[in-house]
Amino acid sequence: MITTLAVSGYRSLRELVVPVGRLTIVTGANGSGKSSLYRALRLLAEAAQGRLVGTLAAEGGLSSTLWAGPQTIGHSVRAGLHPVQGTVRKGPVSLRLGFAGDEYGYAIDLGLPSPGHPFPLDPAIKLETMWTGPMLGRANRFAERHGPLVRLRRASDGTWREVMTNLSPFDSMVTHCADPDDGAELFSTRERMRNWRFYDALRTDPEAPARRPQVMTYTPVLAGDGADLAAAIATIQAIGDVAALEDAVEHAFPGARLEIGAGNGGPGLLLHQHGLLRPLGVAELSDGTLRYLLLLAALLSPRPPDLMVLNEPEASLHPSLMPPLARLLAAASRRCQIVVVSHNQDLIEALRIEGDAEQVKLHKELGETVVPELDAPRWAWPKR
Incomplete structure (x- = not known):
């Protein structure tokens, strides 16, 4: 660390x-x-x-x-007593x-x-x-x-x-x-x-890599752009913490569960939600739902890094998803060091509640x- x-x-x-x-x-x-x-x-x-x-x-x-x-x-400049001026470089x-x-x-x-x-x-x-x-x-x-x-x-x-x-x-x-x-x-x-490991390019737009058909193969580490989301979730289900995965989905979307099955584009990730007659494929998910699943796959990696850094992970997320995300981050920090860059006050407050987060303001x-x-x-x- x-x-x-x-x-x-x-x-x-x-x-x-x-x-x-x-x-x-x-x-x-x-x-x-x-x-x-x-x-x-x-x-x-x-x-x-x-x-x-x-x-x-x-x-x-x-x-x-x-x-x-x-x-x-100098102190006088910081105090406003003198204007900022160029100085002769000493080094x-x-x-x-x-x-x-x-x-x-x-x-x-x-x-x-x-x-x-x-x-x-x-x-x-x-x-x-x-x-x-x-x-x-x-x-x-x-x-x-x-x-x-x-x-x-x-x-x-x-x-x-x-x-x-x-x-x-x-x-x-x-x-x-x-x-x-x-x-x-x-x-x-x-x-x-x-x-x-760094995550700052987890796109959720209609052309996002995570929404495209994927090759299902052993994937203990989610790619930086989330292109192998389905394979990463399947790997967690196979060799990772399945209980934590199911709990994180339930905490964010009560009554929901994930499945790896055959969708319109071949094998992929399906989300069963309470009240719907069929599961939704990744292409049908909202931006916020997809981003949460991407963060879930990153933070529950069966092969945690020494250090994971996430830049504004709360983008596209509804405020109701901040407590589940904070809970995920706090749990992940017990397996690897986590640095989060964010200005979202809901997430900051949720992290104060969920974990002993050190804040650098x-x-x-x-x-x-x-x-x-x-x-x-x-x-x-x-x-x-």
Whole structure:
């Protein structure tokens, strides 16, 4: 479980360090930085997949994603005594992302590519560090990268060994330097990061992937777009928590039950509802009903991840479905770590009732995302 998330220089997140609990809800007004915090988590996961640089390039490159305000904001500016003004940059251009938990921590520092680089939108990875424990120190780091040089601490005697001297600025040590002798911790952390799961594209419109005919096959993990909903539900019925599945459907739609049967488009998901003479196929379901079933399939996965992040899961849901959703989220948080990004007050209140959710409420001050009523965890960035 990660306990701290740190972001520096990304969009409105000039310098943000927040705690992360077993069940965390990130909330705030529109434009407060919720989506940026969500994307920062996704970028960390992309580092373990080797897609971080490409993802930032697709967002417009480093210059488009960097914090657009002054490098520092003084107390007099915050108090309104002086206007916001540009200052002389004291350090290099930098976008930094990191997380830490009781076991491992990781941080990455990205900067501008060298002049004449053939792909100017690609940021360059300047530094990476991994360490044991919740706080980076001088003695607990076990893998570090400075420019093209990567070192691992030997498991045998604790000394450092160079494992690569020419790592490209668009490649991460996470994907390229999991040495079988001294890189076991790096390999373990990479696999955990690759196991993180994100849901923010669960469409419910008439052309949604979940409404199309599906191939029925073993599916312990719902796809990010929900295209394999029927197969995911069938897998839960076969090897998952059937009682929890039935209870979640009954809690949301009293008298209803799910069945995998033959519909108009072949084998698929059918919903029996009280008072109807025939079950409804996925193509006939309302947007809210379909979204709830998609969330149900994700949260009851027989193969829970280390971390699951859901961005505005309440979209299309009627307020009456917030308590069932909160109950699902609280139950899922007992099997994996859950982060929910939402501004829906009904869901927030329901989560307070159902589970011990930690709330991170974001605010905007002078264009910067802050959490004024929260004591930030201790954090130290590695230095270039």
